[in-house]
Amino acid sequence: MKPSTAAWRTASRSTENGGNCVQLASVGDLISIRDSKDPGGPVVAMKRDDFQRFAEVLKSI
Template identity: 45%
Template sequence: MPTARWRKSSYSGGQGGECVEVANVAAVIAVRDSKDPAGPKVTLTASGWCDLARRIKSGEHDLI
């Protein structure tokens, strides 16, 4: 995904090392770890991304 335009949340930490980045690539949304930009990426459909974002916002995926 060399041409992808990656974005971070405005809520990410000041150092930028503790967040994920997302990019809209063709018909999918790609997600990667900002600390390892060359590492693995997860891809989701637009509806899958919306569902994941909704679940995260609701606290469904909180680890604490």
């Protein structure tokens, strides 16, 4: 599945007032991340285990 056809969802901590919005999608065995304000822009993709570690680090900051 290509990121452009993925079912994107907005992170629960994102605001609806045009703030810092991140969207996530499950694409095969990867988690893809993009900026909701630029859906056609760059996408970061990482393996699920790597994403879990990435999220844990962000939560600890």
